[in-house]
Amino acid sequence: xxxxxxxxxxxxxxxxxxxxxxxxxxxxxxxxxxxxxxxxxxxxxxxxxxxxxxxxxxxxxxxxxxxxxxxxxxxxxxxxxxxxxxxxxxxxxxxx
Numbered sequence: 001x002x003x004x005x006x007x008x009x010x011x012x013x014x015x016x017x018x019x020x021x022x023x024x025x026x027x028x029x030x031x032x033x034x035x036x037x038x039x040x041x042x043x044x045x046x047x048x049x050x051x052x053x054x055x056x057x058x059x060x061x062x063x064x065x066x067x068x069x070x071x072x073x074x075x076x077x078x079x080x081x082x083x084x085x086x087x088x089x090x091x092x093x094x095x096x
Contacts, residue, residue: 003032011036016078021045036062041075060087 003026010018024044025033033046043064050057062079066072 002026002028009034041071042066043075058087058090 003023005023005026007023009021009023011021013019019037019041020039021034021036022038023032023034025031025046029049031046031048033044036043036045041064043062046061046063048059048061050059060083062083065076067076
């Protein structure tokens with residue numbers, strides 16, 4: 001199954017509950033970009049895959065935090081700690 005622009009889904013963020021998301025850009029086997037918590041946090045998460053040597057580089061960008069709002073600042077700080085854990089779990093699953 002392939003991601004489609006406009007598809008809406010919910011991410012289970014554990015103690016932070018279900019967060020609505022919507023796919024905003026897709027490049028098959030290269031890029032997935034989705035809005036995260038539109039209407040409250042209003043950020044964007046982008047995953048990219050790029051060939052590198054004999055492997056593939058995965059990059060993640062989570063942007064759009066309003067650091068002037070308490071919610072935006074708290075989310076930025078929390079996700080700054082949470083994303084490295086997500087990447088580590090991916091590495092563990094992929095065996096890299």
